[in-house]
Each structure stands twice: as structure tokens, then as C-alpha cells.
Amino acid sequence: MSQSFKDFERAGWESVADEYAGAFGELTQQSIGPLLDAVNAESGIRLLDVASGPGYVAGAAAQRGAIVTGVDFSAPMVAAAQQTYSEVNFEQGDAEALPFAEGSFDAVTMNFGLLHLGDPDKALAEACRVLRPGGRFAFTVWAKPQEAAGFGITLGAILTHGDMRVALPDGPPFFRFSDWAESTRSLAAAGFTDAAVKKIAQTWRLPSVDALFQTMQTATVRTAGLLRHQTPEALRSIRTMMSNASGLYLRNGAVELPMPAILGAAKKPAAPKEECR
Numbered sequence: 001m002s003q004s005f006k007d008f009e010r011a012g013w014e015s016v017a018d019e020y021a022g023a024f025g026e027l028t029q030q031s032i033g034p035l036l037d038a039v040n041a042e043s044g045i046r047l048l049d050v051a052s053g054p055g056y057v058a059g060a061a062a063q064r065g066a067i068v069t070g071v072d073f074s075a076p077m078v079a080a081a082q083q084t085y086s087e088v089n090f091e092q093g094d095a096e097a098l099p100f101a102e103g104s105f106d107a108v109t110m111n112f113g114l115l116h117l118g119d120p121d122k123a124l125a126e127a128c129r130v131l132r133p134g135g136r137f138a139f140t141v142w143a144k145p146q147e148a149a150g151f152g153i154t155l156g157a158i159l160t161h162g163d164m165r166v167a168l169p170d171g172p173p174f175f176r177f178s179d180w181a182e183s184t185r186s187l188a189a190a191g192f193t194d195a196a197v198k199k200i201a202q203t204w205r206l207p208s209v210d211a212l213f214q215t216m217q218t219a220t221v222r223t224a225g226l227l228r229h230q231t232p233e234a235l236r237s238i239r240t241m242m243s244n245a246s247g248l249y250l251r252n253g254a255v256e257l258p259m260p261a262i263l264g265a266a267k268k269p270a271a272p273k274e275e276c277r
């Protein structure tokens with residue numbers, strides 16, 4: 001995968017750290033309980049949270065008594081997380097080349113990180129490498145746009161009024177790991193065993209019918225890039241269509257969008273026959 005995709009993602013995540021927390025924080029925290037349960041996060045375990053962003057998973061794991069490290073390649077994300085969760089050790093680092101020795105952790109988590117990586121298979125292999133034999137790994141990604149309404153509405157509006165083939169750095173398919181079979185296959189290919197995948201119901205509460213457009217434009221990286229490259233006229237039509245579609249989800253004055261997550265979990269074999277790959 002080209003380096004330019006990673007550079008594009010890094011630059012994006014360095015500029016939207018504040019906006020991301022405000023827009024997505026309440027939503028991405030909904031999967032933390034199931035994610036931590038999937039790696040048996042309990043008091044005393046050494047847990048690494050990869051692509052830790054504002055630090056939500058790391059902070060929650062520390063609350064359970066785990067000894068936690070968070071790693072993210074965005075310096076502003078690391079700084080913000082460290083300020084919020086002083087009991088956690090946050091480091092700047094790349095999910096595809098983790099700065100930790102083999103077998104350093106009992107558990108590794110990644111909440112909505114895998115879909116942003118240029119080489120997610122490398123990141124899976126890295127998660128496997130830094131786990132001790134028998135350690136557990138779990139990740140979440142968004143369900144497909146047919147189910148995750150925030151993405152369904154956004155991509156539907158761009159398809160209808162805009163152009164999906166704009167010049168963005170080439171990256172892996174955003175919804176690759178939303179496919180249960182693909183997630184299971186990829187976990188096994190990275191060296192994991194006992195893979196299990198399930199869906200978690202989540203709801204994205206937005207304050208107005210225009211909030212989805214504003215959020216996608218200011219607090220995301222790849223989707224914001226898609227919007228940035230549309231003509232002003234197309235963008236106006238996209239915004240109107242997104243606003244009308246959001247209106248269908250109004251409940252008591254707020255928009256409530258279904259945004260299920262897919263949770264994949266697996267174990268590093270107790271006696272690995274071969275190295276993680």
C-alpha cells in the first residue's frame with residue numbers, strides 16, 4: 001500500500017483530534033464494554049490499545065484495573081488522551097510497526113482503527129506479535145453502510161449528487177472488515193485462532209438534521225476528503241439530501257441513527273506453531 005495513504009491519514013488525524021472527540025466520542029464509547037469483555041480485560045492484565053485516539057478504551061481498561069498502554073500515530077490524539085487519562089501510558093507509534101517487544105501484552109484492542117490503516121494485515125500481525133501466547137485480541141469496525149445509517153446516508157448522497165472517483169490516495173476498502181467472513185479469514189491469516197465475529201447495536205445521537213453533514217465534513221478523514229473534492233453545487237445537493245434523510249430518524253427533537261459495530265475477537269495460540277505474520 002502506498003505511503004501516501006498513510007501520510008494522508010496521519011495528516012487528517014493530526015488536524016481533527018478535537019472535532020473527532022466531540023462528534024464521535026459518545027458513539028465509539030458504546031462498544032467499549034463488549035470490546036474489553038472480548039479480551040477478558042480485568043485487574044492486573046497488561047493491555048495495549050492500538051489507534052487509541054482520545055483514549056476512551058484505554059481509560060476504561062484502566063478503570064477495570066488493567067495496566068494499560070495506548071498507542072496512536074497522531075501526536076495531538078496522544079497529547080489529548082494523556083491529559084484526560086493520566087493513569088495510562090500513551091505513546092506515539094504506528095499500528096503497522098508497533099514499538100513494543102514480542103509477547104509484551106496479555107490483551108490488545110483496536111476500536112474503529114483497522115478501517116483507517118493502509119496495511120491492516122500488517123497491523124493484525126503486529127497485534128499478534130506483541131501478545132503473549134494465549135493472549136487475546138479484539139477490534140471493532142463499522143457495519144456495512146446498509147446498516148450503519150450515518151455512512152449509508154452520506155455515501156448515498158455522494159453517489160446521487162457527486163463523484164466517488166475523486167483523487168484521494170488509494171487505500172484499502174473502508175468496509176473490508178465489516179464482512180464477517182473476511183474478518184475471520186484475516187484474523188486466521190495473521191496467526192490467530194478461535195476467531196469470533198458479532199454485531200453490536202449502537203445509536204448515534206445528533207443534535208440536528210444538518211449535524212451528520214457537518215460531522216462528516218469536519219471530524220472524519222477519508223469521508224471528509226471525498227466531500228472536499230465535490231463541486232460547490234454538488235456539495236449543496238449532497239447536504240440537502242443528507243439533511244432530508246436524517247430527518248427520517250428524528251426522535252424527540254434529536255436524530256438517532258443506527259450505527260452498529262462489528263466486533264472481531266481471537267486468541268494467539270498458546271503454543272504458536274509458527275510466527276505471527
Ligand SMILES: C[S@@+](CC[C@H](N)C(=O)[O-])C[C@H]1O[C@@H](n2cnc3c(N)ncnc32)[C@H](O)[C@@H]1O
Pocket residue numbers: 009013014024025028029050051052053054055056057071072073074077093094095096110111112113116117118
Ligand atoms: C476513528 S479513530 C478511533 C479512535 C479511538 N480508538 C476511538 O475508539 O474513538 C482512528 C484512530 O486511529 C489512529 N490511526 C490511524 N492510522 C494509524 C496508524 N497507522 N497507527 C496508529 N494510529 C493510527 C488515528 O490517529 C485515530 O486516532
